[in-house]
Amino acid sequence: MSRLVLRNVKTVTEDVFDLTIAEGAITSLDKPGSGVGEHVIDFKESVYMSSGWIDMHVHAFKEFSPYGDDIDEIGYKLGATTIVDAGSTGADRIDDLVAAGRQAKTNLLAFCNISRIGLERIDELTDKAWLDESVLVQKVQDHQDTIVGLKARISRSVVGEQGIKPLDVARRFSEKTQLPLMVHIGSGPPDIREVLERLQSRDIITHYLNGKANNLFDDSGQPLPAFLAAIDRGVHLDVGHGNASFSFDVADQAKLAGIPFHTISTDIYRKNRLEGPVYSLASVLSKFIALGYSLTEVIAAVTTSAATWLGRPELGRIEAGDAANLTLFSLEDKPLTLVDSEGAERLTQQQINVKGVVVNGEYVEL
Ligand SMILES: [Zn+2]
Structure with a gap:
């Protein structure tokens, strides 16, 4: 030995x-x-x-573009020993994502996109023919060790004419599979309040510090009442920095209002890793140091807090x-x-x- x-x-x-x-x-x-x-x-x-950092929102399916990257390039090489793919693949390709995960050193978990095509196209919720319950349920059973939740991207360019309907479908899929939702928020319609009222305990809002018009704060920088109500119900807040979803001004508003962050994640993929503004999980963590949070708070958001949400306490302790x-x-x-x-x-x-x-x-x- x-x-x-x-x-x-x-x-x-x-x-x-x-x-x-x-x-x-x-x-x-x-x-x-x-x-x-x-x-x-x-x-x-x-x-x-x-304990090894956990990045709760990444795009780890390298065959897809623009939202794709190599598992180890965005995983252990950037300090994250566990990464959680945020719905890059749906039922059609999740077998391939899981297979790639087995070849990688980094530990891979995943949210399965409610759209069977995943991010093969980036308007994956515009056609309800892609919302297939039976194939999703089958894949969730096949990959119980990897799939930790379902992903629904609820913003204008993703849902098109479907509006809020895909989120109602996601809710149904969530009940059927007993898995929580990770909901991406962004530009409306649908209006953010329509999204918030549908979220339950353990669901995740990712991109919660985005600076778009349809965000979680009013014009004077105060958190929306529906946002505070969602937090009270136990909705989990995830950063999901990305190309378009993290604003220092909004992060200041959140801090002033006493809104916590639960997990800090990157929404990393090839382009925003190489060209910014994401670069790496460490770079995103440094932004929270710049905002005035302590090292202890920042590291908890990529260790204990993520491990607790995942129900895998061993990932958050030494x-x-x-x-x-x-x-x-x-x-x-x-x-x-x-x-x-x-x-x-x-x-x-x-x-x-x-x-x-x-x-x-x-x-x-x-
Ligand atoms: Zn993403």
Whole structure:
């Protein structure tokens, strides 16, 4: 048995420890300097370690364009040991997504698009012929280990003349499969209030900090009453930054109003990874540092909070016996100008940078 010791790493609360890994699992957590193994990497307290980051909104089916990318390019190489594909594929192609996930190092979970064609076209809810309950139910059964929810993109260019109807269909599919919905919001119609009133506990609103006209805040920057009511019902708020869905001004409004974020995610795909404004999960996390949130709050949004929603607590903790999925990162005092989806800039004095990961027991320096 070959044991790897990651020596003198620290938690976000500055507790220093050694962590030992063998055969893919965490075998022990020890006092700094006391871990025993054949291979030792001493980080000398220069890096933080958290459970492996979880990116709740990505596009990981590389055959589709524009919303597609390679699983490992947007997964472990960017510090996310688990990524959740946000409905890139529907029933027609989810077999292929799952098969690609098995070839990748990164752990892959997925929301299945309620439209059987998924993002093969980006107006996937304009024709109700693509909303097929029986094929969806079959695929949900086939891929119970991968599918964590259903995805419905409810904005004007996606639904066309169908308006709010696809969300009512999604609700029905949700009851039938017992899976929650991740609902993408954006330009109307449908009006955002029609969307909000249909959401239930455990459903996810993704893109909740978007700066479009049909967003969750009124003209004076106050959260809509229907938005507050949805939060009270237990609706989960996910960032889903993307090309067009994250505004620093709206994020300020949310912070002022005391609206929490539950998960911070990227909505990453090839173009917004290479050309921005997303670039990486670490870059999106740095934006929340720039907004004034603590490192502890920011990291919880990609670890414990995501793991809790997924019902997989082991993905959000560091404990002996669990599969070893870990992210090593730094918070560096180095100014950086960050850009949101509206082209607005913010200067941060501190940036988060990924230094390495352990993905299913394998250490990779980054
Ligand atoms: Zn997306």
